[in-house]
Amino acid sequence: MASFRTPLGRARGLGAAKHGVGHWIAERVSAAALIPLVLWGVFAAIRLATLDYYGAIAWLNSSALNPTLLVLLVVTSFLHMHAGMRVVIEDYVEKHLSRAGFLLLNLFACALFGALAVFSILKVALGGAV
């Protein structure tokens, strides 16, 4: 006999409609990408710690590789930490309203600081500072 229930009606209550998979994969792909990026970032940080402002500007402009890897590090980190903090909030914040608030705060903070970092790096790399 044909069922007159809508697909949504049948799916309700049966668990996640595979929405979690994308999030799960994105977290792991960004994690894998961050392995080399973070190792490079640590050694870049040691180098930068020995340099003053003009040295840092010169370092960033010494090749296209440095600003490129730096932007990739920032973007991947912020995507990864947004995904990670989201899970932490979903695990520990139970009240619906405060959970929504924290999730929004997490998204906005990551978007704001991520954009700020990328724009700043590009500004320096493209010669806006000096």
Added chain:
Amino acid sequence: MVTSILHRATGCALYGGALILALWALALASGPDAYGTFKAVMGSFPGKIVLFGLTLSVFYHLAKGVQHLIWDLGHGYKVQTASMGAVVCIAFSIAATLVVWIIAAMTGAL
């Protein structure tokens, strides 16, 4: 058990570390004065404590993350292997942190 919650804790610490990275970029784009202030704050004793903690966190989270990726591939579930992995994560993060700070001291970064 302990190393599992440490993965979360270090992840949260690195959230703060990424915000510091963003402030570094902002300071660099703002000019010599702002950059000098940033370097002075991070180079101070409390700043160095924070950076040392972030170095430990970064290497711990990296090692534990690799263990998680191995688990996701379906390996390393034997209790002995998993416990060994936890010890390796802690040992690696301490060793790598010391190496980084020794290199930093030798190159005059401190």
